[in-house]
Amino acid sequence: MIDSNIKFTCRDVRVHYGDFEALHGIDIDIPDRGVTAFIGPSGCGKSTFLRTFNRMNDTIDGARVSGQILMDGQDIYDKNLDPVLLRAQVGMVFQKPNPFPKSIYDNVAYGPRIHGLTSSKAELDALVEKSLRRAGLWDEVKDRLKLSGTGLSGGQQQRLVIARAIAVDPEVILMDEPASALDPIATAKLEALIEEIKERYCIIIVTHSMAQAARVSDKTAYFYMGDLIEYDDTDKIFTNPGDSRTQDYITGRTG
Amino acid sequence: MGHISIYMILLIAVLTVGGFFYNKSSALNKFRQARAAAGGKMALSSWHSQASYHGYFTAWLVGLATLAVFIIGLFIQGSGTGFNALWLAAMILTGLAVIILTGRQVSGQFRARTYVERFIKGLLIFLSVIAVLTTLGIIASLLFESLRFFKEVPFTDFLFGLQWSPQTALRADQVGQSGSFGAIPVFAGTFLIMVVAMSIAGPVGLMIAIYLTEYATGTVKKWVKPAIEILAGVPTVVYGFFALLTFAPFVRGFAESLGFSVPTQSALAAGVVMGVMIIPFVSSLSSDVINAVPQTLRDGSYALGATESETMKKVVFTAALPGIIGAFMLAISRAIGETMIVYMAAGKAANLTANPFEAVTTVTVQIVSLLTGDSDFDSAKTLVAFALGLVLFIITLLLNVVALTVVRRYRAKY
Numbered sequence A: 001m002i003d004s005n006i007k008f009t010c011r012d013v014r015v016h017y018g019d020f021e022a023l024h025g026i027d028i029d030i031p032d033r034g035v036t037a038f039i040g041p042s043g044c045g046k047s048t049f050l051r052t053f054n055r056m057n058d059t060i061d062g063a064r065v066s067g068q069i070l071m072d073g074q075d076i077y078d079k080n081l082d083p084v085l086l087r088a089q090v091g092m093v094f095q096k097p098n099p100f101p102k103s104i105y106d107n108v109a110y111g112p113r114i115h116g117l118t119s120s121k122a123e124l125d126a127l128v129e130k131s132l133r134r135a136g137l138w139d140e141v142k143d144r145l146k147l148s149g150t151g152l153s154g155g156q157q158q159r160l161v162i163a164r165a166i167a168v169d170p171e172v173i174l175m176d177e178p179a180s181a182l183d184p185i186a187t188a189k190l191e192a193l194i195e196e197i198k199e200r201y202c203i204i205i206v207t208h209s210m211a212q213a214a215r216v217s218d219k220t221a222y223f224y225m226g227d228l229i230e231y232d233d234t235d236k237i238f239t240n241p242g243d244s245r246t247q248d249y250i251t252g253r254t255g
Numbered sequence B: 001m002g003h004i005s006i007y008m009i010l011l012i013a014v015l016t017v018g019g020f021f022y023n024k025s026s027a028l029n030k031f032r033q034a035r036a037a038a039g040g041k042m043a044l045s046s047w048h049s050q051a052s053y054h055g056y057f058t059a060w061l062v063g064l065a066t067l068a069v070f071i072i073g074l075f076i077q078g079s080g081t082g083f084n085a086l087w088l089a090a091m092i093l094t095g096l097a098v099i100i101l102t103g104r105q106v107s108g109q110f111r112a113r114t115y116v117e118r119f120i121k122g123l124l125i126f127l128s129v130i131a132v133l134t135t136l137g138i139i140a141s142l143l144f145e146s147l148r149f150f151k152e153v154p155f156t157d158f159l160f161g162l163q164w165s166p167q168t169a170l171r172a173d174q175v176g177q178s179g180s181f182g183a184i185p186v187f188a189g190t191f192l193i194m195v196v197a198m199s200i201a202g203p204v205g206l207m208i209a210i211y212l213t214e215y216a217t218g219t220v221k222k223w224v225k226p227a228i229e230i231l232a233g234v235p236t237v238v239y240g241f242f243a244l245l246t247f248a249p250f251v252r253g254f255a256e257s258l259g260f261s262v263p264t265q266s267a268l269a270a271g272v273v274m275g276v277m278i279i280p281f282v283s284s285l286s287s288d289v290i291n292a293v294p295q296t297l298r299d300g301s302y303a304l305g306a307t308e309s310e311t312m313k314k315v316v317f318t319a320a321l322p323g324i325i326g327a328f329m330l331a332i333s334r335a336i337g338e339t340m341i342v343y344m345a346a347g348k349a350a351n352l353t354a355n356p357f358e359a360v361t362t363v364t365v366q367i368v369s370l371l372t373g374d375s376d377f378d379s380a381k382t383l384v385a386f387a388l389g390l391v392l393f394i395i396t397l398l399l400n401v402v403a404l405t406v407v408r409r410y411r412a413k414y
Helices: A046-050 A083-089 A104-115 A121-134 A154-167 A184-197 A210-216 A234-239 A244-250 B003-037 B051-077 B085-105 B112-152 B155-160 B184-215 B218-233 B236-257 B267-291 B295-303 B308-337 B340-345 B363-371 B380-409
Strands: A006-017 A020-031 A034-039 A063-071 A090-093 A172-176 A202-206 A219-224 A227-233
Touching: A006 A046, A020 A034, A020 A046, A020 A202, A020 A219, A020 A227, A034 A046, A034 A210, A046 A172, A046 A202, A046 A219, A083 A090, A090 A154, A090 B295, A104 A121, A104 A154, A104 B308, A121 A154, A154 A172, A154 A184, A154 B295, A184 A202, A184 A210, A210 A234, A219 A234, A219 A244, A227 A234, A227 A244, A234 A244, B003 B051, B003 B085, B051 B085, B051 B112, B112 B155, B112 B380, B155 B380, B184 B218, B184 B267, B184 B308, B184 B363, B184 B380, B218 B267, B236 B267, B236 B340, B267 B308, B267 B340, B295 B308, B308 B380, B340 B363, B363 B380
Parallel strands: A034 A202, A034 A219, A090 A172, A172 A202
Antiparallel strands: A006 A020, A006 A063, A219 A227
């Protein structure tokens, strides 16, 4: 059963760090377009769950994922699937902006270069420009593409990282608390950017800010202690949650 | 001098410690009286320093004053060894006088802590000045002795001469041996051995560092790291005779099997063994640098679909490059300054050659052989050692400065 509106189908997903079970069997369907937000108190497993979608947990010693995650009907934990190829389709933006200590241009060109996406310098130039434009950064950096990406401000760095992810033309963009290191103005710009690109990508965002989840997301999932408590349209979650624990969290009584 | 000084130093210690406890307790008493007088509740401003600071203040002054008396006494007494009652009396009286005078100072208003902190700051400055002065002294002595050498041998002959045979006639009737001090062959030898050593230590050390930081599992790390560090702990003289007795004959045998005739001592034998010696130096410095590259950068690269090796080559390595260059520079200055291995395995013939199978000599080897054995410290033969040392010092200094600048200029802001 492949529903074309569903990007990820997760069934009984469990993650262990050594003997500790961080996620206790998550079932969730993530839509193909738009923004899905994961909220919940610290340590609830939302970031861990996010990292299962591009198999970043593979890089952590002792982390083990069980259960089933299908992307467009294909099991991404299939033994024959190379996580490297998966990650080219599932981009990720981290909590702390992490531009490489290279020029702005080289940061964006990094992915296309390793995947051999372009065949000429002109094509690469065009791709870099397109990605930077889409990330809303082009006008700010077009005159200093050769300068180091680490010299930008925090908000610019985060948009550069998004441009870098966009450049490899992914279908999914995972965002792990992308605004937690940014000031309110940079956060607003970032949210505007998410709003703008969400028609094109499946975006999953982990956030600590409930206001942010309410502003940017179409669907919201509330996690608590390694369980998925509630998952519904964002409007419904924030106005009329079905579970009292969700209610407590969004009204600030817990978490 | 003699054993009496030891007793005098003990006396200084006793007076100092005594002064500390005497004034600490007297300060404590005065504080309690003041508190009792104020009915147990004192204004914050009425007592500045804690009792122990009054004690430290006294101890500092007693220590300095008695030390001054001790040093003056040493000068007056000169080399006499007898017991000097006047000296002893002066010492004790000074100590007691300072204790009593500072004891009178003790009050709530006296800022003992401020003074003690100033003393300590002074001490720290004094100690760092000593270190700097020592360095300056060494440089000055190198410089002045070199200048004496350059009075006898022109500067350009030394720096650009191609002939090195530093034997001069000690007596007027000796024949020949006018000596020539062209340092080029000596520096060329040093450079050749450094190149051989770095071509071993550079790649091997770097690969070890990359393997240990990025690929090795916990158990491998646990065994390999200490094993490499043992290499660093081997005394250089052991490397030296390993080079001379084991590796050099092997090199010669190998060359002979190819039909070449080479001497036992060669730049290759010394250079390779020196390279092995500095492998741990390169690998541990580089692995520190590679470790310092934040995990978030690696994650960022993996998340874009890069493999481990792409991440290593294009992100981690470039981010760590300035540090790695710095590590190489430090390793080079280590290789240039190394003496024992080359002394034993490289030979002493000052051949100007780029062939690593030939025997060459290095700056350090020449300095050792010039200054050991019969020598007269005024002849050009010994003075040239200072000139060699000076140039070597300038080279390693420049290398270190360049290394530090490179590291600082290109240090990646992660």
